[in-house]
Amino acid sequence: SQQGEEDPQALSIQEGENATMNCSYKTSINNLQWYRQNSGRGLVHLILIRSNEREKHSGRLRVTLDTSKKSSSLLITASRAADTASYFCATDGGSYIPTFGRGTSLIVHP
Amino acid sequence: NAGVMQNPRHLVRRRGQEARLRCSPMKGHSHVYWYRQLPEEGLKFMVYLQKENIIDESGMPKERFSAEFPKEGPSILRIQQVVRGDSAAYFCASSPSTPPTEQYFGPGTRLTVT
Numbered sequence: 001s002q003q004g005e006e007d008p009q010a011l012s013i014q015e016g017e018n019a020t021m022n023c024s025y026k027t028s029i030n031n032l033q034w035y036r037q038n039s040g041r042g043l044v045h046l047i048l049i050r051s052n053e054r055e056k057h058s059g060r061l062r063v064t065l066d067t068s069k070k071s072s073s074l075l076i077t078a079s080r081a082a083d084t085a086s087y088f089c090a091t092d093g094g095s096y097i098p099t100f101g102r103g104t105s106l107i108v109h110p
Numbered sequence: 111n112a113g114v115m116q117n118p119r120h121l122v123r124r125r126g127q128e129a130r131l132r133c134s135p136m137k138g139h140s141h142v143y144w145y146r147q148l149p150e151e152g153l154k155f156m157v158y159l160q161k162e163n164i165i166d167e168s169g170m171p172k173e174r175f176s177a178e179f180p181k182e183g184p185s186i187l188r189i190q191q192v193v194r195g196d197s198a199a200y201f202c203a204s205s206p207s208t209p210p211t212e213q214y215f216g217p218g219t220r221l222t223v224t
Contacts, residue, residue, distance in 0.1 A: 033212070042114070042201055042215035043153070088152055096209040097143070097166060100152035 004032070004089040004101040012107045019076040021104040023089030024069075032065055033090045033098060034074050043088065046074075081110040112137065114204050114216035115184075122222045129189040129196070131219045135204030142185045143203045143213060144177055153201060158209075159185060192223045 004025045013019055023032070031050050035043040047063045049056045049072065056063045062075040076083055086105050090098035115134040123129050135142050140161050145153035155169040159179040170177065174192075179185040189196055199220050203213035 035215075040218075042217045043203075043213075045212045045214070048212055092209070097155050097158060098209070098213065099155065100145075102150070102152045 004091045004099060006087065006089055006101045006104040008104060009102070010105040010107075012109065013079060015079060015081055015108055015110050017079055017108075019079050019083070019106055019108070021074045021087050021106070023072045023074070023091075023101060025072075025089075025091045026070065029067075029091045030096075031092055032063075032072050034061075034063060034072075035088045035090060035100075037086045037088065037103070039085070046087075076106075079106075079108045081108050084108045114139075114202060114214050116200075116202050116216035116219050118219060119217060120220045120222070122224060123192045124224055125193055126191050129192050129221055129223075131187040131189075131200050131202075131221070132184040133187070133202030133204075133216055134184040135202075136206075136214050139204035139206050139214070141205045141208065142179050143205075144185075144187050145201045145203065147199045147201060147218075156187070189221075192221070194223050197221055197223045 004023045007022045033048045034046040037043045047058050049063050049065045060077045065072045084107050086103040088100045088103045090100045114136055117132050142159045144156040147153045157170045157177045158166040162181050174190045176188045199218045201218045202216045205211045205213050
C-alpha cells in the first residue's frame with residue numbers, strides 16, 4: 001500500500017494563483033520529499049524536509065511538515081503555466097527507500 | 111555533468127520476449143534505484159543497488175525480473191518472458207550517497223508489450 005497519499009488528485013487554477021497540495025502518511029518518517037513530474041518525463045526533486053523541521057522554503061515553494069498529524073503540504077505561490085505537472089510526495093516510512101504516492105495533477109491555465 | 115541516462119526511451123516487445131533496460135547514473139553516483147510507474151499511479155520501488163551489490167530488492171517480482179549494477183558499465187534491469195502486465199514506464203534514479211538522500215531521476219523507459 002502507498003505510504004504517502006496526495007490530496008487533491010487533481011487541481012486546476014489560473015496563472016498567478018497559489019496552489020496547495022497535501023500529503024498524508026501512515027508511519028513515522030525520517031524525511032519527506034516532494035518531486036515534480038512533467039508529462040512523459042522523469043521526476044525532479046523539489047525539496048527534502050527532515051522530521052525535525054516544520055517548514056522549508058525554496059523560491060516560490062513552501063513546504064510544511066506536521067509530524068503529529070502525519071501530514072505535509074506543498075504551496076506554490078504565484079503559479080505559472082510552466083508549473084503544470086504532477087507533484088509527488090515521497091516518505092521513507094522508517095526504512096530508507098522513498099515511497100511515492102499517486103500524485104496531484106496540477107494544471108495552471110495561462 | 112550529464113544527468114541520469116536511460117536507454118532505450120521506448121521499447122516494444124512481444125509477449126514472451128526479453129526486455130533489457132539500461133541506466134547510467136550521474137557521474138560520481140554509485141547508488142542506483144529502479145522504479146516502475148503504471149499510468150495514473152505513483153512510482154513503485156523495485157530494487158536498490160550499489161556497485162556489484164543488490165542492497166534491497168524487496169519491490170522486485172520474484173520471477174522473471176532481475177537487476178545488476180556491474181563494476182563497469184550501466185545498471186541493467188532485465189525482464190524475461192514479458193507479459194502485457196509488464197507494460198509500464200521504468201525509471202532509474204541515482205544518488206551520491208546512501209539514502210535517505212535526494213535522488214536524481216532519468217527520463218524513463220516506456221515498455222510496451224504487445
